[in-house]
Structure formats: C-alpha cells, structure tokens
Amino acid sequence: MARGKGRKNPKWKNGSNKAQGGQHVDGERRVYKSFSELRRDNDSFRKYYLAQQIVPEAEFPDLMESMRTVLPTSFRITGSREQAQDIREQIEREFVPFISQTTIDGEAIEPPHILPWYPERFGWQFTIPRVALKKSPELAKFHSFLVTETEVGNISRQEAVSMVPPLLLDVQPEHFVLDMCAAPGSKTAQLIEALHKDTAMGECPPGVVVANDADYKRACMLVHQVSRLNSPSVVVTNHSGERFPNIYEDGNVVQFDRILCDVPCSGDGTTRKNVRVWEKWRADDAHSLHPVQTKILQRAAYLLKTGGRLVYSTCSLNPIENEAVVANVLHHFEGALKLVDVSSELPELKRRPGLNTWKVMTRDGQLFDKFEDIPAGEHGRNRRKYSPRFFPLPEHEMEKLHMERCLRIYSHLQNTGGFFVAVIEKVKPITVNEKRKAERDAEAFAEAMRRAREEGDAQAKEAEAGDSAEPEPKRAKVDETESKDEENEETESRADETESKDETDSKEAGVSRRVYLPDEPRADPALLENPFVFLDENTAELQEILSFYGIAPTMSRRGFLSRIEKGSFRSVYFVSEPVRHLMNLAGQRLRIVNTGIRVFSRNAVRDAHCAFRLVCEGTPQVLPHLDQRFVVDAGFADLKTLLSEINPLLNLLSEETQKKIEQVPVSSSVIVRFDPKEHQGEEGPATRLTAALALPCWRGKASLSVHMDKHQLRSLIQRVLGKTVDRKENLGYKMSNNRRSNVVAAEAAETTEATEDTEAAEATETAEAAETTE
Numbered sequence: 205m206a207r208g209k210g211r212k213n214p215k216w217k218n219g220s221n222k223a224q225g226g227q228h229v230d231g232e233r234r235v236y237k238s239f240s241e242l243r244r245d246n247d248s249f250r251k252y253y254l255a256q257q258i259v260p261e262a263e264f265p266d267l268m269e270s271m272r273t274v275l276p277t278s279f280r281i282t283g284s285r286e287q288a289q290d291i292r293e294q295i296e297r298e299f300v301p302f303i304s305q306t307t308i309d310g311e312a313i314e315p316p317h318i319l320p321w322y323p324e325r326f327g328w329q330f331t332i333p334r335v336a337l338k339k340s341p342e343l344a345k346f347h348s349f350l351v352t353e354t355e356v357g358n359i360s361r362q363e364a365v366s367m368v369p370p371l372l373l374d375v376q377p378e379h380f381v382l383d384m385c386a387a388p389g390s391k392t393a394q395l396i397e398a399l400h401k402d403t404a405m406g407e408c409p410p411g412v413v414v415a416n417d418a419d420y421k422r423a424c425m426l427v428h429q430v431s432r433l434n435s436p437s438v439v440v441t442n443h444s445g446e447r448f449p450n451i452y453e454d455g456n457v458v459q460f461d462r463i464l465c466d467v468p469c470s471g472d473g474t475t476r477k478n479v480r481v482w483e484k485w486r487a488d489d490a491h492s493l494h495p496v497q498t499k500i501l502q503r504a505a506y507l508l509k510t511g512g513r514l515v516y517s518t519c520s521l522n523p524i525e526n527e528a529v530v531a532n533v534l535h536h537f538e539g540a541l542k543l544v545d546v547s548s549e550l551p552e553l554k555r556r557p558g559l560n561t562w563k564v565m566t567r568d569g570q571l572f573d574k575f576e577d578i579p580a581g582e583h584g585r586n587r588r589k590y591s592p593r594f595f596p597l598p599e600h601e602m603e604k605l606h607m608e609r610c611l612r613i614y615s616h617l618q619n620t621g622g623f624f625v626a627v628i629e630k631v632k633p634i635t636v637n638e639k640r641k642a643e644r645d646a647e648a649f650a651e652a653m654r655r656a657r658e659e660g661d662a663q664a665k666e667a668e669a670g671d672s673a674e675p676e677p678k679r680a681k682v683d684e685t686e687s688k689d690e691e692n693e694e695t696e697s698r699a700d701e702t703e704s705k706d707e708t709d710s711k712e713a714g715v716s717r718r719v720y721l722p723d724e725p726r727a728d729p730a731l732l733e734n735p736f737v738f739l740d741e742n743t744a745e746l747q748e749i750l751s752f753y754g755i756a757p758t759m760s761r762r763g764f765l766s767r768i769e770k771g772s773f774r775s776v777y778f779v780s781e782p783v784r785h786l787m788n789l790a791g792q793r794l795r796i797v798n799t800g801i802r803v804f805s806r807n808a809v810r811d812a813h814c815a816f817r818l819v820c821e822g823t824p825q826v827l828p829h830l831d832q833r834f835v836v837d838a839g840f841a842d843l844k845t846l847l848s849e850i851n852p853l854l855n856l857l858s859e860e861t862q863k864k865i866e867q868v869p870v871s872s873s874v875i876v877r878f879d880p881k882e883h884q885g886e887e888g889p890a891t892r893l894t895a896a897l898a899l900p901c902w903r904g905k906a907s908l909s910v911h912m913d914k915h916q917l918r919s920l921i922q923r924v925l926g927k928t929v930d931r932k933e934n935l936g937y938k939m940s941n942n943r944r945s946n947v948v949a950a951e952a953a954e955t956t957e958a959t960e961d962t963e964a965a966e967a968t969e970t971a972e973a974a975e976t977t978e
C-alpha cells in the first residue's frame with residue numbers, strides 16, 4: 205500500500221509522535237491525546253486529598269494549581285569534589301550571566317539558580333522550556349554543556365525533592381549502607397558520593413554501599429549509573445528488599461549503619477512530570493502497595509544497626525503509603541524505632557509535618573475514619589478490600605510516635621514535585637521474635653488480602669447462586685494466621701527463602717501497573733553472568749600486570765577480581781577491602797549483579813609487552829600506584845594537541861613530552877596528566893580548571909592517542925578547548941580522511957561498554973596500522 209500523502213497516523217497529529225500523551229478508548233476508536241490536551245485534574249483525587257487536609261483548605265487550590273504546571277529541570281553536580289567545583293564555576297561564571305542577558309522573542313529568560321537547601325551549591329534548577337533550550341542558538345551552548353556533562357556523569361539530572369532522602373540519611377565514609385530499592389540509581393549516586401567525600405584519589409573509603417533492586421533489568425541500569433562514579437566500594441545486588449538475605453559474621457547477622465528505603469509507590473506526587481497520573485489515579489493503588497512497602501520497611505528495620513539511621517521515602521502524597529506504613533512499623537517494634545526530628549537539618553527546605561489522622565476511601569468514593577465504620581455489607585464483602593492497617597492507630601498510640609517529624613514536601617512550597625520522607629533511628633535491638641512477628645504480620649496481611657480478593661469473587665458468585673453461608677471476617681483471618689504462626693516459631697529468616705516466592709508475593713500484593721514490578725519468574729539471572737572470583741596475587745596474568753606497570757604495594761593485592769569463563773578472563777576489577785570482606789561473608793547468599801571498578805582489560809595488540817591495558821574508568825584508582833614511567837606530565841599545548849588530533853604523531857608534541865613518551869614501551873598504556881595549578885600564567889584552558897586531568901592514552905609506535913569514550917572526550921574538549929561539539933560530529937577532530945574511519949572505529953569501540961575490550965584494542969590496532977602506512 206502506498207504511503208498515503210496526507211494520511212497521518214493519529215499519533216502524529218501534533219507533528220511528532222513525541223507529543224503523544226495518552227490513548228483513550230472513545231467507543232470503538234482509539235483517540236490519542238497530546239500531553240497538552242490531557243485533563244490535569246481528577247475529581248476523586250481532589251476529593252480524597254481535600255478530605256485528608258494535607259494542607260489548610262485555603263491553600264489547597266494553590267497546591268492543585270502547582271501540581272498541574274510543568275516541573276522545572278533540576279540537576280546535581282556530581283563526581284569528585286574538585287571536579288564538581290570546576291563544573292559549578294563554569295555554570296556560575298559563564299552560563300548564569302550569559303542567560304541573564306538572553307531574551308527570546310523579547311522575553312527575558314530566567315537563568316539557572318541554586319537549590320538553597322542543597323549543600324555547597326551543587327544542586328541547581330531552571331525553568332527554561334526544553335523547546336527554547338533546543339531551538340535557541342543563544343541557549344544551545346548551555347544545552348550542549350548539560351547534555352555532555354550528563355552523559356559523562358558530571359551532572360546528574362534528578363528531581364529536586366528526590367535529592368532530599370540521601371541528604372537526610374547522613375552517610376559518612378565509614379558507613380555500611382544499604383539502598384533497598386535503588387534503581388535507576390540517582391539516590392545511590394548521592395550515597396556513593398557521601399561515602400567518598402574524604403577519599404583521596406587511589407584510596408578506598410572504609411565503608412560500603414550495597415545497591416539493591418528486585419528487578420534484574422533495573423539492577424543493570426543501576427550498574428550503568430554506578431559505574432560512572434568509579435567506586436571500588438559498591439556492590440549491586442538483585443533481591444526483593446523484604447527478603448534481602450541475612451549475611452552472617454561470627455554467627456551474628458551483619459547489620460547496616462544506614463538504610464535507604466525509597467520504596468515502589470503510586471507516584472502521585474509526580475503529576476508535574478507524569479501527566480498521566482491525573483487520569484489513572486485511584487485511591488486503591490495505595491491499598492495494594494501498602495503491604496509490600498510495610499514488608500520492605502520491616503526488613504530494613506531488622507537489618508539496621510542499633511543507633512543506625514534509616515530513611516523511608518516515596519514520591520506519593522498518600523498517607524496509606526506513607527504515615528500508615530511508618531506508624532504500623534514503629535508501633536509493631538514497640539519502641540525499638542523512633543522518628544528523628546530533622547527540623548534543623550536542611551533548614552532552607554520548606555516542608556510540612558506528617559499527618560496524625562487520615563481517611564480511607566472505598567471504591568465507591570466514600571471516606572472513612574475507622575475500619576469499623578465501613579459497613580460490613582452482604583457477607584462482609586464491603587470491608588474485604590480494606591485493612592485496619594490502612595487507618596491511623598488509636599489517638600493515644602499515634603501521639604507516642606511523633607508523626608509530625610515526617611516531612612511532607614508539596615509542589616507549591618518551592619516549585620518542586622511532591623515527596624514524603626521519614627527519618628527513623630533504631631534505639632534498641634529488635635529481637636528475632638519481634639522481627640519474625642513483624643514479618644508474619646505483614647505476610648499474613650498480604651495473604652489475607654489475596655484470599656479476601658479471591659473469596660470476594662467466589663462469594664459474589666455463590667451469593668448470586670443463593671448460597672448464604674457467612675464467611676469469616678478478614679481481620680479475624682489475619683489474627684488467626686498470626687497465632688498459628690506463633691505456635692510454630694521458626695528461627696531461620698524467611699529472607700533465605702527462594703526468590704520465586706518473592707515474586708509471587710509481590711504480585712499477590714497487587715502492585716498497580718504504574719509501579720515497577722519485579723520481572724516475571726525467570727531463571728536465576730546470576731547464572732547469566734559468570735560469578736566474580738578473587739584473583740590470587742600469584743595468578744600469572746595479575747603478576748604480569750603488576751610487574752609491567754610497576755603497581756606499588758600501596759594498591760592492595762587482595763582487591764583484584766575477575767569474571768572467569770573457561771579458565772580465562774578479559775577484565776580485572778578492583779574492590780575495596782570492606783567489599784572483599786562482605787563478599788567473602790556472603791558467599792552464595794548475595795546475588796551480585798556487579799561490583800568494583802574495571803581497572804585492566806586484555807588488549808588484542810599482538811606485539812604488546814603486556815597482555816593488558818589500563819581502562820579509562822580505572823585510571824583514578826590505579827594512577828597513584830602506577831610506576832612514574834607510565835605517567836607523563838604535560839603542558840597545555842600538548843593537552844590541546846591530544847584533544848584536537850586523532851592519534852597525533854609524537855613529533856607534534858613538545859620535545860619534553862616526546863622524551864618522556866619514548867621511555868614508555870611501545871604498545872602500552874600511558875597516562876598524560878595536566879595539573880592547571882602547575883601551569884598558571886601560561887596559556888590555559890578555555891574554562892578555569894582547578895582539578896588536575898589524567899588522560900589515559902595508548903602509546904603507539906609513532907603516535908599517542910587518548911583512550912577515552914566519546915562522551916568523556918566531548919566533555920573535555922568543551923571544558924578545555926571551549927568548543928561546543930555537536931553530538932553527531934566526530935568530536936571536532938582535525939584529521940585526514942584516511943584517519944576518519946579510525947575515529948569511527950575507536951568511538952564505536954569505546955562507547956559500547958560490553959564489547960569495549962576487544963573493539964578498543966582492534967581500534968588501536970587499526971590506528972597503529974594506519975600509522976605505519978603513513
């Protein structure tokens with residue numbers, strides 16, 4: 205069939221399928237609506253939250269209005285402190301003044317501004333519409349800067365309120381931290397940065413971050429995010445949070461100093477970003493999430509050290525996902541946990557207190573203060589979908605908990621999304637019995653909800669058929685299960701049970717479709733990848749690397765590991781001693797998706813003296829321990845040559861640099877260092893740099909090439925040479941035509957992480973071949 209001119213797919217009626225906002229069934233026809241056409245309101249939502257009195261009634265219209273507007277863009281400046289300062293300086297000196305003077309169609313543009321509550325002016329926000337950013341030539345440089353620095357991980361686009369939970373977790377370098385529901389990992393990145401805040405290059409902090417997610421694919425996204433931070437102190441795992449396994453040391457369960465529970469939620473605080481929340485919102489989304497949220501928090505409470513801090517957070521405003529979960533868990537552990545008063549932390553962050561009372565909305569839109577007020581209905585059917593746990597505890601119990609210490613952040617307070625945060629401290633140990641009771645409690649509840657759903661359906665059918673037998677009320681069933689369980693006290697944690705049951709449970713909890721669900725039952729994904737194995741110092745390959753590159757004993761020999769396949773391995777990773785210790789304790793119990801920094805990779809250059817080359821991401825870790833022969837200090841002119849030319853011939857570099865390079869064996873890695881502090885007063889980079897740069901390079905027979913991926917190169921070119929490099933350009937390199945293909949090959953190799961080892965080496969070989977033919 206001819207592609208009919210003028211026959212437009214309804215998706216494209218706004219000129220672009222990106223404008224597609226949602227589809228609605230209108231009779232038999234699907235009608236596509238753009239985001240701008242979607243109704244940003246929901247009567248049920250309005251009625252529910254007005255009744256909850258989350259803000260004074262007079263303020264409610266402001267809240268609703270702000271929830272309909274487009275969310276400003278916010279970002280964090282990340283990475284090492286010195287480098288982050290350079291990036292911040294560039295924004296403050298270059299972009300803010302420039303954008304302040306920019307007008308579009310006669311209208312002034314508001315420049316980016318700091319988030320006043322974010323430490324060290326590293327949190328930023330701006331309201332420039334995306335279209336203006338992309339289309340306006342005046343703003344193109346800022347846009348390109350944002351894109352490039354985000355790609356390399358110097359900037360992390362993150363919703364402003366989502367930056368709050370890690371800040372309140374107060375992670376210190378010595379802490380043992382667990383991020384229970386970590387993917388895609390923006391908060392994990394903050395935790396890792398906090399862990400590394402006092403760590404010098406090449407050293408390891410004493411603490412560890414375990415970043416966990418129940419969804420294997422999302423855990424892999426986490427690996428990508430985490431790998432940009434080059435930390436040897438992170439382990440990415442794949443477990444259901446509520447069943448995170450016990451790891452034992454000397455017979456005791458290993459506990460964490462800090463735990464983040466950023467649990468799956470209905471996300472109704474994100475209407476400014478996810479417009480479809482308006483049309484899909486239902487009060488009972490929260491009902492189906494409450495059980496799994498409770499279980500995750502209970503498990504976290506058990507795994508927390510006494511004296512440790514835990515943060516529970518959601519991007520939902522619903523008290524059933526927030527206060528009801530926190531109150532039930534606090535109440536359950538009978539004084540072992542308490543809410544921390546954080547009113548003096550992040551003082552500039554506007555927040556509202558947690559709720560002491562709230563209502564539950566039934567499917568037919570009625571609101572109830574107490575479970576008992578819900579009319580039982582025929583066969584108790586009306587109550588079956590609700591639980592007493594959705595409701596506040598009795599007033600005198602609620603008073604003891606200080607729910608006002610929770611943080612409710614609303615969009616109209618400081619132009620952000622909505623968020624809920626509770627900071628909890630463990631003030632006394634939780635005994636196994638208490639912990640088991642809590643687990644049973646939550647499990648029995650989830651089970652009762654499931655049964656109630658099933659029975660509700662069955663009863664409805666039976667009722668239709670005239671059967672009038674009275675079923676047990678739901679609450680009685682929950683208690684019955686509890687008491688039965690108590691008789692059969694088990695000592696082993698259920699966290700050790702099989703993963704397939706976890707997944708069934710999550711599904712039984714009836715998690716709504718807007719929430720990230722663990723994958724469908726699957727083969728153990730850990731089996732898809734080879735497990736990590738620590739390399740003995742005497743392993744031939746490791747010996748070869750250590751002696752060739754002259755790695756000093758200051759780099760622990762105990763931290764090298766690999767994924768061995770058929771007796772061979774391609775890459776060498778490095779982890780800190782505390783990570784090694786944890787992995788040894790955990791054995792097979794932890795399903796580890798990834799860990800450590802890749803430091804060396806097998807190269808395919810045949811005549812190389814060493815079979816392994818240095819990997820870009822491992823450079824900061826290895827550099828301080830590397831034989832000085834492989835480290836060449838260069839001036840700005842050489843740096844400029846390396847960033848402007850592909851595989852520049854050695855004779856294009858300064859004589860001093862040439863002499864140093866000639867000391868390095870042909871076909872090996874070499875690091876070129878540029879320390880701006882040592883070259884003050886000389887011609888320098890376009891942007892004022894304070895952090896030293898270390899460029900991993902490859903020493904060919906007659907040339908030197910930078911071995912970085914194209915995103916990192918683009919970022920460096922922009923910062924050092926002040927050139928805006930179009931993403932489609934070949935990095936703005938000056939090069940002869942016969943070398944252009946090499947760049948393409950090198951780029952392809954360096955950007956595809958999974959295949960980097962072979963391809964980069966091949967690119968190097970190609971480059972070298974080209975070099976010899978010239």
Ligand SMILES: C[S@@+](CC[C@H](N)C(=O)[O-])C[C@H]1O[C@@H](n2cnc3c(N)ncnc32)[C@H](O)[C@@H]1O
Pocket residue numbers: 366384385386387388389390391392416417418419422443444445446466467468469496500710720721722
């Ligand atoms: C709100 S998101 C977390 C966002 C993340 N903390 C961040 O800042 O990027 C919730 C995450 O919980 C995961 N998840 C869902 N059910 C879970 C469970 N039972 N245990 C652990 N993680 C779970 C989802 O896969 C999802 O990645």
